[in-house]
Amino acid sequence: MFSQFKLRIKDFFSPPENGHQIDFSALKEMLGYDFQSERLFVQAFKHRSYLPVNQEQRIDSNERLELLGDAVLGLVVIDFLYKRYPRKEEGELTNMKSLIVSRRVLAKVSRALRLGEFFLLSESEERAGGRNRASINSDAFESVLGAIYLDGGLESARVFVEEKLLCNFEDIIQDELHTNFKSMLLEYAQSKNLGSPCYAVKTIDGPDHQRVFTIQVKLQDDVLGAGTAKSKKRAEQLAAQEALKGLYLI
Numbered sequence: 001m002f003s004q005f006k007l008r009i010k011d012f013f014s015p016p017e018n019g020h021q022i023d024f025s026a027l028k029e030m031l032g033y034d035f036q037s038e039r040l041f042v043q044a045f046k047h048r049s050y051l052p053v054n055q056e057q058r059i060d061s062n063e064r065l066e067l068l069g070d071a072v073l074g075l076v077v078i079d080f081l082y083k084r085y086p087r088k089e090e091g092e093l094t095n096m097k098s099l100i101v102s103r104r105v106l107a108k109v110s111r112a113l114r115l116g117e118f119f120l121l122s123e124s125e126e127r128a129g130g131r132n133r134a135s136i137n138s139d140a141f142e143s144v145l146g147a148i149y150l151d152g153g154l155e156s157a158r159v160f161v162e163e164k165l166l167c168n169f170e171d172i173i174q175d176e177l178h179t180n181f182k183s184m185l186l187e188y189a190q191s192k193n194l195g196s197p198c199y200a201v202k203t204i205d206g207p208d209h210q211r212v213f214t215i216q217v218k219l220q221d222d223v224l225g226a227g228t229a230k231s232k233k234r235a236e237q238l239a240a241q242e243a244l245k246g247l248y249l250i
Contacts, residue, residue, distance in 0.1 A: 027071050027118050031144070033160060037151050040065075043114075044147040047136060049122035062143035069146030072154070073101055076161045082170075091212060091228060095238065099176040100169055102241070104250040108140035109165055115140045135248055181240035181250075185217070185224075188249060194219055197243070199236045202226060 023039060028034055035041045048061040063097055077100050081093050088096075099105070110116070116131035119140065130136050149157040165172075185197050203214040214228045215235040227238025244250045 013246070016228060021033045024050065024118075025082060027115075030113060031160070032163060033148055033152070033156065035147070035151050037147075040100045040147040040151055042120075046120045047122075047125065047130065049130070050120040062139070064084065065143040065146035065150075066139045066140075067146070069142035072145055072157050073161060076154075076158050077101055077166070079158075080162065080166055082099040086168060091230075092141045092191065095229065095234075096173055098241070099173050100236070102250060103134060103138040103248075105165075105172055105176065107134040110137035110141040113141075113164065114145065134250070170246075179241075181237050181244055184249065185219075185240040185243055188247065189219055189245070197224070197240070199239065201232070205237050218244050219243070238244065 006128050018098040024035075024038065027041075041062065044065050046060065046062050048058060048063065051061055074097065077097050078093065079232055081088075081096055081100075085093065085096075108147045111132070116137060119131055119136065120134075121130045131221065145157055145160060148160050182197070189195060189197055199215055200218070201213060202216045205214075206212045210230070212228060212230055213232050213235045214226060215232060216223050216226045217236070217239040218224065225239045225242030225244075227235040227242060228241075229238055239248070
């Protein structure tokens with residue numbers, strides 16, 4: 001029945017200024033989830049740039065759903081890792097989780113799901129390439145997850161995350177571990193004539209045979225990120241990764 005149903009935005013709102021129409025039946029098939037509330041579904045794809053089209057308020061965008069989805073994602077992923085690795089310590093689980101839920105990874109998954117085809121964007125954001133922007137794609141994954149959680153509960157959200165994200169979690173972790181975040185941060189700093197990032201040990205915890213290092217990274221005296229790991233090299237990479245996230249570069 002639903003496969004024959006084509007929901008157009010004009011059924012709920014005025015048409016977008018660029019005339020974009022969304023086939024939600026195709027999207028539901030792609031996501032593998034049948035929404036009960038189409039309004040939630042619409043809101044999950046509504047970027048804030050689209051709000052002026054219908055003179056809507058900031059609260060009508062997908063940002064609240066994104067916030068909720070971020071929390072649900074963190075719970076589902078850490079629950080998955082906790083059960084899969086009963087012998088790994090808190091720090092290791094935290095690092096693995098941060099790799100899996102990074103903006104870079106979520107944007108990749110979002111693009112693979114072709115969520116960008118369904119975004120509600122302003123004409124200017126559309127022209128600026130918003131459908132392929134990493135930040136918009138990763139936010140959309142989280143807002144969709146938030147909508148699934150509200151619509152179908154935690155179990156539906158868990159199934160979605162496991163099928164679309166965690167099915168490749170080992171490959172994701174390996175790919176992220178081999179990404180040289182320090183080099184990425186250095187390239188950014190040099191492109192902006194900001195000098196070179198400075199890494200400094202903030203704390204050293206644990207016994208001599210099991211040290212845990214927390215390292216901060218600064219750029220022109222501003223602390224941009226911190227990382228904690230069993231080696232200084234790994235802690236520096238995590239600090240650079242956090243800095244890149246804060247700069248919206250990954």
